[in-house]
Amino acid sequence: MRAVTIDRFGDPSGLTVRETPAPAPGPGELALTVEAAGVAGVDAVIRRGTISSGLFPAGTVLGSEAAGTVTAVGDGVPGDWVGRRVWAFTGYGGAYAEQAVARLDDLTELPEGLSPVDAVTIGSAGPVAHFGLAHVHHAEGESVLVRGAAGSIGIAAVELAARAGVVAVTTSSAERGERLRTLGATYVLDRSGAGDAPETYDVIVDIVGGPTTADYLDRLAPNGRMVLVGAVAGMPPGDLGARLLESFQQSRSVATFSLNTVPVEARNGVRAEHLAAVARGDLHAVVHDVLPLDRAAEAHRRMDDGEVFGRIVLVP
Template identity: 60%
Template sequence: MKAVVIEKFGGPEGLAVVDLPAPVPGRGQVLVDTEAIGVSGADVLIRSGALAGYGFAEGHIPGGEVAGTVIAAGDGVDPAWVGRRVWAFTGTGGGYVEHALALAEDVVPLPAGLSGVDAVTLGSSGVVAHFGLAHARFGPGESVLVRGAAGSIGITAVQLAARGGAGAVAVTTSSAERGARLRELGATDVLDRSGAGGAGFDVIFDVVGGAALPSFFDRLNPNGRLVAVGMVGGQPPADFGAKMLADFRKSLSFATFSAGTVPAADLRAVRTAQFAAAARGELQTVVHELLPLERAGVAHRKMDSGEVFGRIVLTR
């Protein structure tokens, strides 16, 4: 089968298309013939080598989510899965392939009317948005700022906050054009990347992190909560907590959130509900571009440019 591997950490040129033996599902696993593969910010970080200290090595196959048809099931898996169209979580890698392995507990059937492309645009981002807002204790009537709203996680968070009765949904983004598109999805206020001119938020849902993260504590109301669900802009300064301590009387909160802390059954339930909502047209997916698997390097170059709005999807 064809697969894309990281031959050398660094730029997109370090990705290579290779031929590998088709895998065989082990106990508790299924094998998915992929039709769509999501390209994520995590894939880009791994490819760059930024996460080499976390166990990733050259030779790694990127990709954490795929959609397609189950073509084989391992021991202990209901054979009825074979032949079903599914979304599947492949873990921290293994998705940029023609045939992907996944644990049966990490597989969700696709409803009629939902494409594989839409599934991988929503599958991982949707649960991060849902549980990230819950982690921030977001409630109706509260004001929310989504920092880094142009990616698939931010786009979904904007919609969920608006549907959840937010008093206001502000976003940070890089252009008026993106701001207009985010307004169509539920944003009420558009700020530049610095967040200048924005304040009075009960919740900040932060995909970016980076050096500017501490400045966003100034945008929070008393008892406000900032939840970091990603660090695509890099790590914040080591002393970022000093800003919170300086505003001690505001009783501010900071937390991180990873979907890896959510029980598999809860993730599956939310994904199933979100897939159904998307199939009914109640939850929008935004696809920036479709590219064939062999052009994964091009996809990563576009991700590196910072010009992607939504999700790039690799197809077969």
């Protein structure tokens, strides 16, 4: 089968499309024909080598999120899964390919009428946004700032938080700001945090990370909570804790969140709800572009350049 592998960590030129052996499902796993694979921020983090390359050796097939049709099952998996259309988490590797495998616990059946492209645009982003907000106890009426709102997680966070109160966003252009307003944003700030908007917020959802993370601590209201759900710009500065303690009397807090800590039944249940909501038109899967596998390096380059609004999807 054809697959996109990491031949060299760093910039997107290290990605190569090559012929690799098709994976076979082991016990508790299923194989699927991939019809769409989402290009996610975590894929870029892995490709750059930000996460230890020892976990992802050269030659790893990139991609964590695929949608397609189940073609085979391993031991312990009911045979009636064959032929079903599913969304799948492939374990931080294996999705940028013509075929992939996933554990049964990491599959969600697609509702009627939902395309595989839309499925991989919202399938992981929606639950990360949902449970990230829950992790910091976001409540009705509280204000939220979404830092890095133009990606798929940020867009989902905007739509979900807007149901409960005021939402501000940071983004790179006025045009993107207007698109985010149509999705529920009340205020738009530039990437530095400047703009005609409230000074402080009850909750900050940060997908960006990087060296300027600590600057946003001052945007937290008393008892405000920041949750880091990504680090597409790299790790936060080493003095983040010291900066937090400087405002000790404000009782601010910072948390990290990974979907891995959510029980399987809970995350799959929310994902199923979100997929159904997109099929109904109640949530939006914002697709920036759909590209063939052999343009995976281009997809990553465009993501690195900050031009993507929503998600790029690869199709075999």
